[in-house]
Amino acid sequence: MTTATSTDEQAGGNTAGSDETPVLEATGLVKLFGRVVGLRGVDLRLFPGEVLAVIGDNGAGKSTLIKCLSGAMAPDQGTIKMDGRVVNFGSTQDAREAGIETVYQNLAVAPALDIASNLFLAREIRRPGILGSVFRMVDRPAMRKQSKAFIDDLGITTLQNIDQAVETLSGGQRQIVAVARAGAFGSKVVILDEPTAALGVRETGHVLKLVRDLRDKGMAVILISHNMPNVFETADRIHIQRLGGLAGVITPKSHSMEDAVAIMTGAKTLEPDEQTLR
Amino acid sequence: MTTATSTDEQAGGNTAGSDETPVLEATGLVKLFGRVVGLRGVDLRLFPGEVLAVIGDNGAGKSTLIKCLSGAMAPDQGTIKMDGRVVNFGSTQDAREAGIETVYQNLAVAPALDIASNLFLAREIRRPGILGSVFRMVDRPAMRKQSKAFIDDLGITTLQNIDQAVETLSGGQRQIVAVARAGAFGSKVVILDEPTAALGVRETGHVLKLVRDLRDKGMAVILISHNMPNVFETADRIHIQRLGGLAGVITPKSHSMEDAVAIMTGAKTLEPDEQTLR
Amino acid sequence: MSQTASTSPASVEDLLSRRRSPAERIQHVLHGNPALSPLIVLIAALIVFGIVSEGFLRPQALSLLVQQMAVVGTLAAGQTLIILTAGVDLSIGMAMVLSSLVMAKLAFGGMPSFLALLIGIAVAVLTGLLNGFLVTKINLPPFIVTLGTFSIFTALSLLYAQGQTIAVNPNSFLLVTGRSLSIGSVSVTWGVIFMVAVFVALGFALRNSAWGRHLYATGDDADAARLAGIRTGRVLLSAYVVAGLCVGIAAWIVAGRVGGADPNAGLNYNLLSITAVVIGGTSLFGGRGSVVGTLIGALIVQTFNSGLALAGVDPNYQVLATGILVILAVSVDQWIRKVKG
Amino acid sequence: MSQTASTSPASVEDLLSRRRSPAERIQHVLHGNPALSPLIVLIAALIVFGIVSEGFLRPQALSLLVQQMAVVGTLAAGQTLIILTAGVDLSIGMAMVLSSLVMAKLAFGGMPSFLALLIGIAVAVLTGLLNGFLVTKINLPPFIVTLGTFSIFTALSLLYAQGQTIAVNPNSFLLVTGRSLSIGSVSVTWGVIFMVAVFVALGFALRNSAWGRHLYATGDDADAARLAGIRTGRVLLSAYVVAGLCVGIAAWIVAGRVGGADPNAGLNYNLLSITAVVIGGTSLFGGRGSVVGTLIGALIVQTFNSGLALAGVDPNYQVLATGILVILAVSVDQWIRKVKG
Amino acid sequence: ANDNRPGVSLILKTQTNPYFVAMKKDAEDEAAKQGVRLSVAAGTQDGDTQNQINQIYTAIARGDKGILITSNGDSINAALRQAKAAGLYVIALDTPLIPPNTADNTFATDNRVAGQHIGQYAAAKLDGKPAVIAMLDLYNDQVVTVDTNRDHGFLQGMGIPTGNQSQNGLEPKKGHYTGGKGGSYQIVCHRPTQGAIDGGRQAMEQCLSANPNINVVYTINEPAGEGAYAALKAAGKQKQAFIVTIDGSCDGINLVKSGEFAADSTQYPGKMARLGVAAIAKIARGGPPPGKTAGKNFYDTGTALATNDPIPGVKSQTPAAAAKTCWG
Ligand SMILES: Nc1ncnc2c1ncn2[C@@H]1O[C@H](COP(=O)(O)OP(=O)(O)OP(=O)(O)O)[C@@H](O)[C@H]1O
Ligand SMILES: Nc1ncnc2c1ncn2[C@@H]1O[C@H](COP(=O)(O)OP(=O)(O)OP(=O)(O)O)[C@@H](O)[C@H]1O
Ligand SMILES: [Mg+2]
Ligand SMILES: [Mg+2]
Numbered sequence A, B: 001m002t003t004a005t006s007t008d009e010q011a012g013g014n015t016a017g018s019d020e021t022p023v024l025e026a027t028g029l030v031k032l033f034g035r036v037v038g039l040r041g042v043d044l045r046l047f048p049g050e051v052l053a054v055i056g057d058n059g060a061g062k063s064t065l066i067k068c069l070s071g072a073m074a075p076d077q078g079t080i081k082m083d084g085r086v087v088n089f090g091s092t093q094d095a096r097e098a099g100i101e102t103v104y105q106n107l108a109v110a111p112a113l114d115i116a117s118n119l120f121l122a123r124e125i126r127r128p129g130i131l132g133s134v135f136r137m138v139d140r141p142a143m144r145k146q147s148k149a150f151i152d153d154l155g156i157t158t159l160q161n162i163d164q165a166v167e168t169l170s171g172g173q174r175q176i177v178a179v180a181r182a183g184a185f186g187s188k189v190v191i192l193d194e195p196t197a198a199l200g201v202r203e204t205g206h207v208l209k210l211v212r213d214l215r216d217k218g219m220a221v222i223l224i225s226h227n228m229p230n231v232f233e234t235a236d237r238i239h240i241q242r243l244g245g246l247a248g249v250i251t252p253k254s255h256s257m258e259d260a261v262a263i264m265t266g267a268k269t270l271e272p273d274e275q276t277l278r
Numbered sequence C, D: 001m002s003q004t005a006s007t008s009p010a011s012v013e014d015l016l017s018r019r020r021s022p023a024e025r026i027q028h029v030l031h032g033n034p035a036l037s038p039l040i041v042l043i044a045a046l047i048v049f050g051i052v053s054e055g056f057l058r059p060q061a062l063s064l065l066v067q068q069m070a071v072v073g074t075l076a077a078g079q080t081l082i083i084l085t086a087g088v089d090l091s092i093g094m095a096m097v098l099s100s101l102v103m104a105k106l107a108f109g110g111m112p113s114f115l116a117l118l119i120g121i122a123v124a125v126l127t128g129l130l131n132g133f134l135v136t137k138i139n140l141p142p143f144i145v146t147l148g149t150f151s152i153f154t155a156l157s158l159l160y161a162q163g164q165t166i167a168v169n170p171n172s173f174l175l176v177t178g179r180s181l182s183i184g185s186v187s188v189t190w191g192v193i194f195m196v197a198v199f200v201a202l203g204f205a206l207r208n209s210a211w212g213r214h215l216y217a218t219g220d221d222a223d224a225a226r227l228a229g230i231r232t233g234r235v236l237l238s239a240y241v242v243a244g245l246c247v248g249i250a251a252w253i254v255a256g257r258v259g260g261a262d263p264n265a266g267l268n269y270n271l272l273s274i275t276a277v278v279i280g281g282t283s284l285f286g287g288r289g290s291v292v293g294t295l296i297g298a299l300i301v302q303t304f305n306s307g308l309a310l311a312g313v314d315p316n317y318q319v320l321a322t323g324i325l326v327i328l329a330v331s332v333d334q335w336i337r338k339v340k341g
Numbered sequence E: 001a002n003d004n005r006p007g008v009s010l011i012l013k014t015q016t017n018p019y020f021v022a023m024k025k026d027a028e029d030e031a032a033k034q035g036v037r038l039s040v041a042a043g044t045q046d047g048d049t050q051n052q053i054n055q056i057y058t059a060i061a062r063g064d065k066g067i068l069i070t071s072n073g074d075s076i077n078a079a080l081r082q083a084k085a086a087g088l089y090v091i092a093l094d095t096p097l098i099p100p101n102t103a104d105n106t107f108a109t110d111n112r113v114a115g116q117h118i119g120q121y122a123a124a125k126l127d128g129k130p131a132v133i134a135m136l137d138l139y140n141d142q143v144v145t146v147d148t149n150r151d152h153g154f155l156q157g158m159g160i161p162t163g164n165q166s167q168n169g170l171e172p173k174k175g176h177y178t179g180g181k182g183g184s185y186q187i188v189c190h191r192p193t194q195g196a197i198d199g200g201r202q203a204m205e206q207c208l209s210a211n212p213n214i215n216v217v218y219t220i221n222e223p224a225g226e227g228a229y230a231a232l233k234a235a236g237k238q239k240q241a242f243i244v245t246i247d248g249s250c251d252g253i254n255l256v257k258s259g260e261f262a263a264d265s266t267q268y269p270g271k272m273a274r275l276g277v278a279a280i281a282k283i284a285r286g287g288p289p290p291g292k293t294a295g296k297n298f299y300d301t302g303t304a305l306a307t308n309d310p311i312p313g314v315k316s317q318t319p320a321a322a323a324k325t326c327w328g
Helices: A003-012 A063-067 A092-097 A116-121 A129-133 A138-151 A169-183 A201-215 A228-234 A255-266 B003-012 B064-067 B092-097 B113-121 B130-133 B140-153 B170-183 B201-216 B228-234 B257-265 C002-018 C022-031 C036-052 C057-084 C092-109 C112-137 C142-161 C175-179 C190-208 C210-220 C221-226 C234-258 C267-278 C291-310 C315-340 D002-020 D022-032 D036-053 D059-084 D092-108 D112-134 D143-159 D173-178 D191-207 D210-221 D224-229 D232-258 D271-277 D292-308 D316-341 E018-036 E051-063 E074-085 E113-127 E143-159 E199-212 E220-233 E252-255 E267-284 E319-324
Strands: A024-033 A036-046 A051-056 A077-082 A085-087 A100-103 A190-191 A220-224 A237-240 A245-250 B024-033 B036-046 B053-058 B079-083 B086-087 B100-105 B191-192 B220-225 B236-244 B245-250 C179-183 C188-189 D182-184 D186-189 E007-012 E037-042 E064-068 E089-093 E104-110 E129-138 E174-177 E185-190 E214-219 E243-249 E263-266 E305-307
Touching: A024 A063, A036 A063, A036 A077, A036 B113, A051 A063, A051 A201, A051 A228, A051 A255, A063 A077, A063 A190, A063 A220, A077 A116, A077 D191, A092 A100, A092 A190, A092 C221, A100 A169, A116 A169, A138 A169, A138 E305, A169 A190, A169 A201, A169 E051, A190 A201, A190 D143, A201 A220, A201 A228, A201 B257, A228 A255, A237 A255, A237 E267, A245 A255, A245 B053, B024 B064, B024 E018, B036 B064, B036 B079, B053 B064, B053 B201, B053 B228, B064 B079, B064 B191, B064 B220, B086 E214, B092 B100, B092 D224, B100 B170, B113 B140, B113 B170, B140 B170, B140 C112, B170 B191, B191 B201, B201 B220, B201 B228, B220 E143, B228 B236, B236 B257, B245 B257, C022 E064, C022 E143, C036 C291, C036 C315, C057 C092, C057 C188, C057 C190, C057 C210, C057 C234, C057 C267, C057 C291, C092 C234, C092 E037, C112 C142, C112 C175, C112 C234, C142 D271, C142 D316, C175 C190, C175 C234, C179 C190, C188 C190, C190 C210, C190 C291, C210 C221, C210 C234, C221 C234, C221 D092, C234 E051, C234 E074, C267 C315, C267 D143, C267 E185, C267 E243, C291 C315, C291 E051, C315 E037, D002 E051, D022 D092, D036 D292, D036 D316, D059 D092, D059 D186, D059 D191, D059 D210, D059 D232, D059 D271, D059 D292, D092 D112, D092 D232, D092 D271, D092 E074, D112 D143, D112 D232, D173 D191, D173 D232, D182 D191, D182 E007, D186 D191, D191 D210, D191 D232, D210 D224, D210 D232, D224 D232, D232 E199, D232 E220, D271 D292, D271 D316, D292 D316, D316 E185, E007 E018, E007 E051, E007 E267, E018 E037, E018 E267, E051 E064, E064 E074, E074 E089, E089 E267, E104 E267, E113 E129, E113 E143, E113 E243, E113 E263, E113 E305, E129 E143, E129 E199, E129 E220, E143 E199, E185 E199, E199 E220, E220 E243, E220 E252, E252 E263, E252 E305, E252 E319, E267 E319, E305 E319
Parallel strands: A036 A245, A051 A220, A051 A237, A100 A190, A190 A220, B036 B245, B053 B220, B053 B236, B100 B191, B191 B220, E007 E037, E007 E064, E064 E089, E089 E104, E129 E185, E129 E214, E214 E243, E243 E263
Antiparallel strands: A024 A036, A024 A077, A077 A085, A237 A245, B024 B036, B024 B079, B079 B086, B236 B245, C179 C188, D182 D186, E174 E185, E263 E305
């Protein structure tokens, strides 16, 4: 699980993988949009307690890949297994109930609702006592307080009013709301699609720390990012997408940033035995 | 105009500035949202042929600032001058007609329209001859061809179908559409609010090259970004926002990235004579 | 530069603290409660009509006014739910007619009133269920669904009632909604009390329950809500069912008003209920609005109606005036919102 | 792993090239032209009614059907523009009535027909201008604006016509829209030709002119369009004005049909025109749809209406059938779109 | 606001129908003559009872002395009873209430009789030929008593059984009519017209598509009849079929003269209104309430058949005679 282990295995090569069952495993995913190819047969394996980065050029199919994994899209072909069992997510809610929590690139927030309502959407805290159990009242003050704590933890200090509607937040503040949701409620697998794109230097640091914390709690994290330094600093393994297909899986130890960029852009191809599939 | 000159001036300090009139000058901009402070009296000067980066934490007021400059919002207080004359932009169209072209953070694209229609929105090419002049037909093939060229120039190679509706594009592809618009049509001032946030390594490089090309053509560019290496590589001067106010203006020559981050987060304050207002 | 940097914050604080004059405080309150700005329009209308026709503000006249809006108000409460989900219910008036016909005909046929009432309300809930099913499961636009069910409910009403209006025994429990309760000098019908209860219950649920949050989120951005883990289909369906319940209560109220049931009673209610919702400040695009606003909207519509009639305006000019007043009311509302910006 | 990487692309190419069967090719065409999927519904309806009642598909019956839809069709063309901007025009039928009354009354009073026609059309354009002004300048929701102007136009019509129908000299140029032109064995009225001209002109402009692009962009996302540099206010206003022009032409067509003007004519046209647009696949949320779809939508509505009449369905069940058919039509449309996904 | 004249409310069905406009005008004239304060109100469309109920309550609140109402439906009865309890004198105009004693008095045309007149005329004119009938009614999506009374009156006049009493279209579609010389009949269609010209035209066009041999056209009112004529003319069948209608407006009588309508049952809305206003004015000044027509439970303002082509055995007026009293 530690980086050391995976380096060990990398030597052993791509062939067998570890004995451990991946928490999430996709095989041969294909997704077509009319005549546009989104995914052309992609495999992905994710193990508990690791951070798997997914990188690739714009339009390489990263978002499409994780949408298929999280139930937001149905792949045209291919199978997805969770803990070794084939699953068929009809909706994101199915995936969420199976323990996959996702932050999408286009930030699924309800613009007119305030921060606390968004953070706790579909997971509201009830009032204690009869008000909650019979009248089903939600506990606004508690949600508001916890929201403030989540946001503070993620290093956003400029938020002046916790009751602001999400549509009035700055780009980065809005992104933090979405990330905080996933961080707070993820159970097995957390998928983050470019979670730091709109974030400042410090806020990015906080989010990456959150990612490592989640891993340390034993969760598996998929992190999509265009920021190579961040990826190499945080990821255990790196899944490289290219033109809708999988160009290879490497680790920060086995390859350099330059290698990664070269593979991503097609300047270099990866030999099968260079990969780190675990 | 060159970085050399501005370094010279930096020695002279903030007092007088150059003899040159700024192409865009804002003084004492204040913007309140109810009790939330967006801008608390911000000054900004932009000279022709320079790239002015605007950096700052999330929620520091960067987007609010450029919305006030580009006519998308009316400031509550403060004046904006273009070429020395006070202007009052009632709408973004007014600003655009005065020569200010802006890419907003939340990407102003029409989701259901295709790429070419979006790129040429409000600037359609007419058919030659009577079809264009009398029947006012737009020249779709020409627009499509030019669009393809713009997008290719910006390094997006994964676009499979130029007729895709913008809503079906990947995050980065969509951003490129917005940036290409500004690059193609900017006349005096081009404002880019986090144009590379969703872009890959190579595409980012292309956009930064575009920025430098625009500067070399004599335009003035305002570039908002959270990516310090990019900022320091591209900007002539750097305007630092903090908590809605101006924390200072520096140059990549006069200060290091660490300084910039420290000023941004309040760990360090800038002495008046350290600034480079020109 | 540093000059400005040190003086400006002061001026911002000035600006912020200056925002404390009484007028601005009112603006602040208005900002927090968008439903209050139609309230201002309502109060203005009451004052104007009170001046024009002396009798208008007498408690008796006002109590009549509220009785007259009980049906529209209750329907509009249900309509609010649908519109909050970015839908619209064009069938709501006919669904009410169908339900009231069932109640009245069963009671007329000798069934105990209470049972007839329950079955009638069940029919209303079923109409909501049908609309909701077509919207959520078959994924049709609500406009079309309810346009279609409008015809279906109309036809069923006509076939069921055989074109007759049905008069129920005046002592039947079914007509309790038309009976009055004296509170001090004013008398209030049970129908009005039920309508108020509907508003209180819905207002409470929308504001305070998770269901309410989910309804707003679904109407605001259904895709986002789904991705956030809300079962949007279920939420939508529930909105239609609860609206159906409101329809059932409205049917009960209308039964009390007409002493039975009338197959033509639903004609104007579709549009009237939507009008009340929109004047009350709820967005037709979903996700923004409240039932309090709707209540005020319904009162505004009824005030115009009764006020003009009481003033004895010629009916042709009444129509003209209603049109102008509706536009004026919303303009003023818009203006208040803008000023308070 | 490399295994999969090398075999899978082949399977993708397989998938892509397999997409070439005739059925799938049809799907591909449908995908490119969303208006074609209501067309399938229309054809199905024509076939079914043709089987049920023998006379239905005779050229003469079909030509009558088209004549009957000329008014709704022309209005729906204008309505399409408004709905594409995410608005809705509830006043369109009454505006037409007002305009046709002006035409007829002036011609009746002895004014040269051509002048009377021009003034009538000018009135129609003015109604559009009023709606557009209130929507764009005062910033009111189109639903409320046109609800208000609906009342205003109704009142003006009643006051102007004094409740009378007006019969114009049968030889007047104003009634040319009712006269026929024989093309082969079928005769077509000028009204139908004008309607077709309206659709061709609007279809061309929406597809090919910058104005059309701007209209779609404004309806799609008004804020984005504004930021992109479109004067959205002007575009909106122009949509209402052009819709007003369509109203004027519809008024001319209706004059030809009724031989003058009738203040009662407008009631159903508001909802009918919206129905045609929505069945034609245009989204009530703006930015998506086409006038071709509307034309087909209007034909579908008229086909149901006439088809049921011809089949001799009992009037009480006709209403029921209409409701069910509307829902079915859109369900099928939805299903076709989903299949072709 | 300080008006001490006795108040009279006139509540019309709609104001889009010239019939009620005529009623309103005569009521206004009479009110001026009698020195009463007249408030006019109307439903938004036929069948709109809810708005009429509101207007009744408004009349009570305003303290009027009496209500003249052209009812849109029985569900206004409860409100009218309250008005009577509050001391208002209630007169139904044009449309009798069910039960009729809900109103204190009724001044009305008997719509069923008006229908019977044109039915008898049509049967006689057919002279034993088979009847191919188009029925152009008012609505198919609401039930309005004028609609059924006229439709059923016409059928009864023709000698055709009507089936259900309160709904149109439930009679046997084929059979034998007994009016005139009698003969076989076929009912081709029942179509709604909304009482408007274009509605009448669409309906007639559809009926003709279903059966081009139609020779008798019943229309609910004159505008629907005009539309039907336009459709017949466009199809070149204006000679083959004749139109019978009900209204008797001055314009309509002209169309009877020109032969567009074969027969038209007249009504006298102006008379109803004038009688009604005068009655309430009298009561308000302490006079006695008005009486009823002998043998009927209402005051019959009468109806007559106007035709240019009188047929022996059917009592009728010439258009010229009818024009003298049109809508008086
Ligand atoms: N709904 C759709 N219809 C058509 N094409 C689509 C659709 N969604 C995605 N695509 C296309 O599929 C390809 C992959 O898109 P995807 O969003 O997965 O890219 P990405 O790797 O996430 O890119 P980015 O880094 O820019 O976010 C792109 O070419 C895109 O245009
Ligand atoms: N319409 C609004 N209503 C209320 N508050 C607003 C509104 N728009 C912006 N704000 C607030 O103003 C502050 C500045 O926002 P702005 O968008 O300018 O930040 P930014 O510097 O662009 O941040 P980012 O880097 O995250 O994009 C934030 O605290 C934000 O919440
Ligand atoms: Mg992506
Ligand atoms: Mg920003």
